[in-house]
Amino acid sequence: MYTQALNTAEAPGAPVDAAAAARFQARIDAEQRIEPRDFMPEAYRRTLIRQISQHAHSEIVGMLPEGNWITRAPSLRRKAALLAKVQDEGGHGLYLYAAAETLGVAREALVDQLLAGVAKYSSIFNYPTLTWADIGAIGWLVDGAAIMNQIPLCRCSYGPYARAMIRICKEESFHQRQGFEIMLTLCRGTPAQKAMAQDALDRWWWPVLMMFGPPDAQSQHSQTSTRWKIKRFSNDELRQKFLDATVPQARFLGLTPPDPALAFDAETGHWRAGPIDWAEFEAVLAGNGPCNRERLEARRRAHEDGAWVRDAARAHAEKPRATKAQAA
């Protein structure tokens, strides 16, 4: 996972060759892919670097809340599946950093921005995983929301990002089905298991709806991204798609989303949610969610504790062949 609309577009940078910019936009309008060596306006490049790196950071930070249950998974089958899932997310981070690197920025520089608290990642990973049902809820809802966001990105104008998304989306769909299956097993299980599932839905529902970003009326930067065909649907459109797909799934599970205003609008055929508490979203983005500090601290610790390993690997690789050959 997990892209999130965080108003990523840059203000237009230095003036560019107007004719080149027009040719660039014409290629985009003709649905041609932009490749790393092609001309691109600086603002397009910077917008993509920011979006792709935020997405990569989200994959990496996202390993933490689910990783929290690997050692406690209640069966060996679930333990292996969860470990493989979290490993997939790490793999997504790796492809995405590689896609960002095609835009001329090193992974190390991007990671430094994350650790310095400058770069953002998806707000959802700042919530805690308190019971096993949270693992089901994350797969079902968080990976489900990620898919809604990311399927359109498979047609993003920037080739390396679009190709990474195609591969990633396949795995996210698998994660989503697996998460739903965990929820289904819990809902068909003992009363305690069913209560665990409902409690997880109660806690994750609103934060997941917030994953799609602020309402359209407040996201003034998405126009540029739309013109560049980085973004193809608005935040509210994606949130609506998610709601329409997910509410029937919740009902199938016999679970109730924690929204008394949730209602089906027969005229439009859409589910309508009650008001979202955007103050909570803003607080989490500002660093004041339940786990922001712990997540960043965990990443910093892994990075700092790993410094001597990276130094050793580099030192070994740089030693003259002869020394190593004589030793081996």
Place this chain on the structure above:
Amino acid sequence: MSGICEPAMGAMVGSALTLVETPLLRALLARADDALILGHRLSEWTGHAPILEEELALANLALDLIGQARLLYEYAGAIEGAGHGEDDFAYFRDPPQFRNLLLVEQPNGDFAATMLRHFLYAAFADPYWRAMTAAGDATLAAIAAKAEKEMAYHLRHAAAWVIRLGDGTAESHRRLAAALDALWPFTGEMFTAEAGEAALAEAGAVIDPATLRPLWDATIDRVFAAANLARPSGEWAPSGGRAGRHSEHLGHLLATMQHLARSHPGATW
């Protein structure tokens, strides 16, 4: 487990399996427990590895080992014939019923300790499973064929890191040498067969681990030379894991691993 909550059943809730261990069942559980406990230890690294690529590699190693454990438990259940499955063995035995080596339950420590522990184990497990592909027991031979391919990769991966860390910087060498001092005493246990296992080995059902010592020694010497490591001396050679006499660490590992499953006996996940 019925899941019926009568007060009289209270003492049974989440309690341990009662097993009648034949020598073969005991030998299978020993190998399965080695794989599960080491796989669990590696999975503790998830999200905290020093390099993203290594994050993925550690998960691969853990997944292989957990997979081996599952196959072995499944076969153990079939041998036992009491209807026990993989999760009964993994989640509903108490620490003294676990038969793993003390080496694999040792805490991860730093990355040097984790990789060295893995190297010491893989240098044994790789030839062990290769030899077991010729076991008289067809199921065991098939499990061995899969495990042998996996452990050959584990050995290459772990040996490469031992060499890198041993040869890398003064700090990495110091950390690796400290890990070696701590872990080396636990290696002797790998080569000892319990009485029951020795009888099975004589009958050709399993391999006597003692026969693998020369191969293991050769691997250790080759990699240690490249890593500028010397074998520690010292008399202390703890054992007892195969008989269920563990270090203090296993109880904590199992408390974490088993608590959810044991809190809901009879539940399906």
